[in-house]
Amino acid sequence: MTRTYPKQCERCGQAFECGLSRCWCKEVPVSDTQYDRIAKRYNDCLCRTCLAELTGNTVDSSSSTIPG
Secondary structure (H helix, E strand, C coil): CCCCEEEECCCCCCEEEECHHHCHHHHCCCCHHHHHHHHHHCCCCCCHHHHHHHHCCCCCHHHCCCCC
8 A cells, every 4th residue: 555645736736645755756757857947946746737737748638536
């Protein structure tokens, strides 16, 4: 069982679950340049949709019910 923690996206305010070291966000490809740009603008986690928008990735609609 993976422990998750409630979070709120700093960009849009959407609630989601963070799995810390086993979080869904580790599956999203983010280049070093993208990471640096995001980290300069935001201090905390982003939801799946916002992270996808900022990195140019698509959100898998089949995972829309998965927290995050």
